[in-house]
Amino acid sequence: MPDTHDAGPDVHLTAPLHAATGVTAVAVALRRATREAGPVPAFRALRIINQTDGFDCPGCAWPERRHRHLVEFCENGAKAVAEEADQDRCGPEFFAEHSIAELAGQDDYWLGRRGRLTHPMLRRAGASHYEQIGWHDALDLVAHELSSLASPDDAVFYTSGRTSNEAAYAYQLLARAFGTNNLPDCSNMCHEPTSVALADAIGIGKGSVTFEDFDAADLVIVVGQNPGTNHPRMLATLEEVKRRGGRIIAVNPLPEAGLDHFKNPQKLRGVAGGGTKLADLHLPVRLGGDQALFRWLARRALDAGRIDRDFIAEHTDGFDDYVQGLHADPADLSAEIGVVPELLDQADAMVAGSQRIIICWAMGITQHRDSVATIRDITNFALLTGSIGRTGAGLSPIRGHSNVQGDRTMGIWHAAPDDFLDRLRDTFSFTPPRAHGLDSVGALEAMRDRNVRVVVSLGGNLARALPDSTVAERALGSCRLTVHISTKLNRSHVVPGEISVILPTLGRTDADEQTGGMQFVTVEDSFGTVHRSRGRLTPPSPLLRSEVSIVVGLGRRLCPAAGIPWDHYESDYARIRADIARTVEGFERFEERVQEPGGFLLPHPPRDRREFPTASGRAQFSAERLHDPYAHRGGLVLQSLRSHDQFNTTIYGLDDRYRGISGGRKVVMVNPFDIERFELRAGDLVDIVAIDAGIRSDRVARSFRLVAYPTPVGCAAAYYPEANVLIGLDDRSKESGTPSYKSIPIELRLSDGTRT
Ligand SMILES: Nc1nc2c(c(=O)[nH]1)N[C@H]1C(S)=C(S)[C@@H](COP(=O)(O)OP(=O)(O)OC[C@H]3O[C@@H](n4cnc5c(=O)[nH]c(N)nc54)[C@H](O)[C@@H]3O)O[C@H]1N2
Ligand SMILES: Nc1nc2c(c(=O)[nH]1)N[C@H]1C(S)=C(S)[C@@H](COP(=O)(O)OP(=O)(O)OC[C@H]3O[C@@H](n4cnc5c(=O)[nH]c(N)nc54)[C@H](O)[C@@H]3O)O[C@H]1N2
Ligand SMILES: [Mo]
Secondary structure (H helix, E strand, O other), X not given: OOOOOOOOOOOEEOOOOOEEEOHHHHHHHHHHHXXXXXXXXXXXXXHHEOOOOOEOOOOEOOOOOOOOOOOOOOHHHXXXXXXXXXXXXXXXXXXXXOOHHHHHOOOHHHHHOOOEXXXXXXXXXXXXXXXXXXXXXXXXXXXXXXXXXXXXXXXXXXXXXXXOHHHHHHHHHHHHHHOOOOOOEHHHXXXXXXXXXXXXXXXXXXXXXXXXXXOOOOEEEEEOOOHHHHOOHHXXXXXXXXXXXXXXXXXXXXOOHHHHEEEOOOOHHHHXXXXXXOOOEEEOOOOOOHHHHHHHHHHHHHHOOXXXXXXXXXXXXXXXXXXXXXHOOOOOOHHHHOOOHHHHHHHHHHHHOOOOEEEEEOHHHHOOOOHHHHHHHHHHHHHHOOOOOOOOOEEEEOOOEOOHHHHHHOOOXXXXXXXXXXXXXXXXXXXXXXXXXXXXXXXXXXXXXXXXXXXXXXXXXXXHHXXXXXXXXXXXXXXXXXXXXXXXXXXXXXXXXXXXXXXXXXXXXXXXXXXXXXXXXEEEOOOOEEEEEOOOEOOOOOOOEOHHHHHHHHHHHXXXXXXXXXXXXXXXXXXXXXXXXXXXXOOOOHHHXXXXXXXXXXXXXXXXXXXXXXXXXXXXXXXXXXOOOOOOOOOEEEEEEOOOOEEOOEEOOOOEHHHOEEOOOOEXXXXXXXXXXXXXXXXXXXXXXXXXXXXXXXXXXXXXXXXXXXXXXXXXXEEOOOOHHHOOOOOEOOOOOOEOOOOEEEEEEEOOOOOO
């Protein structure tokens, strides 16, 4: 495992900022876009980003309002576009020049900056280099290897969340017609605990709010999310909440700039003034302190009689057991939460003074061992206060990838429900397998144990996204065949299986012309709005194929007789949408409704009618047990998180502007008290050692620069994916399989001979 960026002397520190966005961000965005894409494509792309007739931003899944601003993008959206509209090319000459071993010695940043992939490439068994291959031969080879497997379950079909609804739908048909439910996706590593917890609690694994609710909320609690970096357009909505007199509580171990102040570059006051104060209260919880917080808030509401008795009686089950469980908690949970009682009282007072509460959450909640219990307790709190199906109130998990929610709706799900599989059976002429397939970490274990021999990746970068990078790389390398449907080079391509194929594809911004004419695709945002996305830029190479066309190419070869009209799917995506309309709930008259500007909202019975599609027809309180604090005696607990200059495993640059860290990514942020406690000094080079059951493991991240940072005592932070080497495969949520990326027990030790 080569170490990625050298922490070296290059890391430069300044004080963390207190405000996000503003004119600097727009300037950064424009500079970045014109540098990568050139001024004309950059302007054309940024002009139509998130417009009704343009493309959906390939960044995050925060929705757009029906009435768009003239410019509907953010700094990080512009970076995502610039990354894709890159004018550099990574073609056969590049691969001839660099051996795979040589490329494997490069870091993520370098690999990503090689430009757009232009040609299908093949690594033959044992070869040192990738070589050019024609589309026909590449697809034949993949189909041949897949059909030579002893069982369809020896293959996995991974999806990253940028894939369109149309490609995702065709892809899950391909996997199931081939004979497997091995459809792991990035949500297994992301919001899976949300889907699991909400499906059990309210009968549908999606959030229950829309913009209308944000327009009426009087309190928004943002928990475990850093919107200033990861969902910057959300700040404009939070600003509106504040301007209407609503309030905001930020629950986060770190004082994230975006939650503190926001300078809206689209408003004069954001350009000239100090911006809008966003969070009225910041609760600097310890890592994993959120379950205790929501139980404590619930207990307060209960004791004060501030609960919605009518809603509870009419719409819920399990209230008594839940209350009994709450009463078993200690009265003072401030230590478990990690926040002093005075601040907790302030939070409770704000809750008490609010009628309409929205709770937003993201990875700070989901990426822990007890994430499902935590989300159940957040939901319990919402049920207690009657916050579901009431305007201005609700649950708002904020999704990550721009179409991760849509991919799941389309059936990218290793555990798809029977009624969906029944509809596929009744519509096509194959019998979908019923046994649940492998999720992401399950797939990794199966590769490691050689039970899976072929991995097809529709986007993504498994080598860097999965936990335990050393095992992940070895596991990919031990496969018979790895197939990468990608826009840009990444580490997964350079730790290939015995045979490896790179299939270059069109991105969101690229025009997609098929024999049936120019195509558009559709995506679903975090609120469940489905809308069109249409790329306009000239593709980087005439050889590129769309994701749909690549999936169809495999489908034709692998399952020609499954009753799936592959040829029609490829020539006109409306044919795919017609089948989606027949088989996916909520998509009736899909083609017609998606023509509406802004698209249409999928049904959500709890939100729309207070109907709960659970087995009992009622929302379920759940009696959770308060989990033990994530703490490590004599050490720290580490979270891995995103800098301001990356999109997941794609590294845009080496600066984390809001946190005041620049020039390098191999840093570990630690509270000054802890630095002293461990007799270290800020600036030291340290190795981070992962601890398993109290014992030092062999998972070590070497040579990280120690940064004194305002993170709670006992809680450290480092960047994803550099920290992934530390995360053990067994360290995951047992209900959802999601790795504990944000609560890794660690110790620090000085890297040898480095004290300066
Ligand atoms: N620019 C950009 N945009 C992105 C992405 C990107 O990489 N770059 N990634 C996309 C994807 S796939 C996703 S899933 C989202 C991710 O969006 P986020 O969830 O905002 O991403 P993270 O950086 O992982 O940040 C998690 C936040 O949770 C806090 N946190 C960590 N542990 C805890 C905890 O125990 N309790 C609480 N209360 N807080 C905690 C961290 O301090 C941090 O502020 O963003 C999407 N959008
Ligand atoms: N330690 C740690 N690990 C984490 C996380 C964490 O917070 N901490 N977060 C987890 C989360 S939330 C997620 S979602 C996963 C992300 O895991 P993935 O989704 O697997 O990873 P990405 O980095 O988003 O994938 C980037 C690659 O996708 C390809 N790509 C980009 N655009 C397109 C496109 O339009 N089509 C196709 N076919 N390919 C494209 C490019 O080749 C690029 O290199 O990582 C998880 N891993
Ligand atoms: Mo994600």
